[in-house]
Amino acid sequence: MAARLLSYEVADLCIGKPPLTPLSISATVADAVAALRISEDSHVSVWSCDHHLSSVAQPKYGGGEECRCVGKVCMVDVICYLCNDENLLSPTLALESPVSVLLSKDSCRVRHVDPFSSLLEAIDLILQGAQNLVVPIKTNSRRKLQKSLIIPTSHNGREFCWLTQEDVIRFLLSSIGLFSPVPALSIAALDIINTEFLATRYHSTAASTIGAISCSLAKQTSVAVIDDDNGTLIGEISPFTLACCDETVAAAITTLSSGDLMAYIDCGGPPEEIVRVVKARLKEMNLEGMLEDFIISSNISSSSSSSSDEESLSPTTPLPRSGRYNRSSSYSARMVRRSEAIVCHPWSSLVAVMIQAIAHRVNYVWVIEEDCSLVGIVTFSNILGVFYEHLQSMDQGD
Template sequence: MALRSLCAEVSDLCIGKPELKWIAATASLAEALAALKASGEIYISVWVCSQNTAGGSCVCVGKCSAADVILFLCREDNLADPFKALQTPVCDILPKGTPVVRHVTPNSSLLEAMDYILEGTQNLVVPIQKRRIYYARKRLDNQQQLSSCCHEQHECCWLTQEDVLRFILNSVGSFSPVPTYNLESLSIIDRDIMTITHNKPASSALGYFRRAITEQKSVAVVDEENRLMGEISPQTLAYCDETAASAIMVLSAMELMAYIDCGSPPPEDLVQLVKTRLEVRNLSSMVDLMDESIHPSLLCCSSSSSLSSDDDFVPGMSRGSSRHYAAARCEPLVCSPRSSLLAVMVQALAYRVSCVWVVEDDHTLVGTVTLAGILSVFLSVADGIHSKS
């Protein structure tokens, strides 16, 4: 029964999934941010299209979020002129190495999909039906310089680790008794964690923030006794706008958590503190960016905007779509080393997080459990059943 559940086709998981929103790899980061803000998504797919073959062809080569743009602006060579940095093509900031996005056929098995995920894939692109897509790319400088193309392409959706885990949850009883085992007995606690002491500059963890995006983990903010105080996650950064780069560069880890807390607008005193510290560091262009961009708090609260004309069209957005940003979870989700696998699995899915922190009773940090780690347990169960059959 367990093996049968994992032999389902990935198309079974696509039922009800929305059409994938996308932008061209040649689009600028400014255009990517506009598409993200308009689409209501925290990630948007990035595609490369070729006209060299009959009818043309397109391939998804990655994904982009506001977190990616924020960390790109934090690079030393971009701080002096962030506006120029925002004209960088999206393809230039895509991670190298193992692809985080992979195309699969609709009849690919769930077992195959899980293998890809454990190899480092974050999103699986699945064709839904064939259709002709027309799209136009518009410069954000309103010069009406449009380039357009049409090509044969599949309407696609994409599947995440969360989608796969939700599907398994529907038949979790067939994996009994493994879901009732505790985390320690299953040896899935990842002790290779990223931490920063609360009073340290947030910028000292830039390498960790970039790694967190690649590995779909979070950075723990701890006290001097390694007790968990909070977290800075890629999801939380993805709910902010590009001005969060300024906060990362001049605030401490604890101050940054308060600044990007998506339950409320950044405190005005912190906003002013960021500007003052930027001026001291002669980063007036970053101050200008804060003044000209949408206030970060607007992206952390529900809002909507609709398109009314061709002049408003941006890549990756369907006509008439709205922007709805739900508040990101800013309090870290925790469990005990003695928690059951099923309890942690339900906890992660309920709060839509990619990892759950494992702590002792005194809140001392032990490690983390990731969605990929949980998936590896179910895959191991299936492999064991298959080897016995």
């Protein structure tokens, strides 16, 4: 059984994975926003090719041979970019910047791999810092024919998917019995609780967390929101939640406290009074460009949430959440996240933590004591390190 597990290749984990939504390196930030709005994934892949994408909606591909995925972009990248001091005054102008301004300087986050690479090799790349493994996939001939009737085939007739840490964890969980007794051990016994984590105080300004949010996105973790007095965990500002919003959340981050930001991005939409606070503070700060975009987005969200009989909303009707929650049915495939933190305890078993994280579609779980004091965080990377050592011992044993 162990030998069978070691025989699995990257291609085996790609079965059923959808092809990537491509975006040209020559695109703008606005193009990235448009692509994210129609993508069923929270990220879009950015490609450097010797052919040209004429638009986001209708890409036209040439016969180039060399195509490389050079990075990935999500709405959190856009939001953090708009929160930069130089972009606050004119967010519309900032959206015209090349998408390359959003790309991480760490080129290892996205790695091309051969579909015949082993499971061990894939985990090793992830432990080295890769977040997404780009893998060429076979396209169903019927699907390819249907697609060719709309747009030419991408990347010189090839399509790609990518594997994430979550994909690998899910795969390992399906064979968890082979790793006994390790999965039953506590995370404390396995020494995988990371006590260095990102945090902010409840009443701290959300603007002061921009660096932490950006860092948490890079580390695929989150920013803990803790009580000002006793340091207990209250909630979190998660990139996974922010990625499900739209770019106007930058206005909320600029004007609100960390605690109010949690309420703003939480499932169900921001309270009306918080929306009014954001508008008022944008005006006080003379951020007219951001205020205009925020008002337009609020009006669009309000109109999109109207009933089927086109009943008009009264001025006192609470504004619904802006962004993807009110967008199209394409979002239904994703899980809407709340700002309530997913937690476990030091004595929680490894397998229990894995199941928690997968169930909530996050790459980490916060670790707390019984009094809710924050101990640390356990990440998929920490967990994969445990399995990697176990797989190596299996390989050497065989």
